[in-house]
Amino acid sequence: MIDKFIASAAAALADVPDGATVMIGGFGNAGMPAELIDALIAQGAKNLTVVNNNAGNADAGLAALIGAKRVKRIICSFPRQTDSWHFDKAYRAGELELELVPQGTLAERIRAAGAGIGAFYTPTAFGTRLAEGKETRRIGERDYVLEYPIHADYALIKADRADRWGNLTYRMTARNFGPIMAAAAKCTVAQVRETVALGELDPEEVVTPGIFVKRVVRIAPLRKVA
């Protein structure tokens, strides 16, 4: 029997080793697996390589992971924000290595990893500083830059509903990197708002099929206190 439900975020992340590459879903707060990140902080793994669009906002989530000095390298497209002070401090202190990647190239490199693609040519960044030192090629009338996939040991993502096979649905723009990160990691852990019985998800509405998901943790949404 397949049962990917795990009782707690802590149990779902217990085996993350030091030095792991961890993809973290989300774009800003939408789709950010906050409770999984908290569990990763509590778990204590260090020297992590983190893949995320940003480099943390304010003091929670990824920002807290960086603040706790667990991240040695971050691969992202948009680290600098008005509230990225934990990243800014670690970066300026030389404690954190940054690989800056255009957002579409980041997404496609993640997608390529999950899809078994060895490398791909993209027109993005040709002739810019972010393509320096990279192989380029003219194909037809355009110039392209060779980019390689980003594989991960773990992906931490937030979805909306899941069944015990790990099939996932998402909610609005919280989908963002979830589906491609799920496919790119050896072990994908999804936190979801609701778990449902097998058969309750219409196969037409499944966005991430369970084949890409190893563990599912239900996190009860916070209720606003009046």
Next chain:
Amino acid sequence: MKKLDRNQIAARVARDIPDGAYVNLGIGLPTLVADHLPKDREIVLHSENGVLGIGPRPAKGMEDEDLINAGKEPVTMLKGGAFFHHADSFGMIRGRHLDYCVLGAFQVSVAGDLANWHTGTPDAIPAVGGAMDLAVGAKNVLVMMEHLTKEGKSKIVERCTYPLTGARCVNRVYTDLAVIDVKPDGLHVVDIVEGLSFEELQRLSGVPLRRLATAA
């Protein structure tokens, strides 16, 4: 001379976006364009974080943290809107499916090179986001910026001194002084604000401009 304010530049950009267009508005100044799109045109707004068919800002108290734009501001959905993941979203951009994108800029060169992501100062923390993908991907790349820096220097330059976002990618520039097309044979002035002569615009810009027959 009457310089255009930010909203007037945005309105001027909006005027040029036709019915049926798929459009991405960059973070910051370009976001203002949404407020000026003519109501009688169906224009579908795209955002990098996986959404087509963005509607107006939600009323206070109606925000949903799962429904945001690339600037991470709360938005609403129009009827007909759709959600998709990030790789599909950038496939739309890179795959030349977007009709227009509107971007801010530090500098635009005579050849249409765009610099908008990095000031080039060594201690600056770089952040690129989706700008480089939009610059190479949209069918029409529109730039919206002030014509001059605070020091009075032209932001339209012979060669960009800031790091490039994209080479030869800009189609049209909207500033507080003029609308200028970037063409293979140079810069063509489409519009000039009231009270500014072509000669004066030429002097302020410091790069060769061509006069369109329709320009003042």
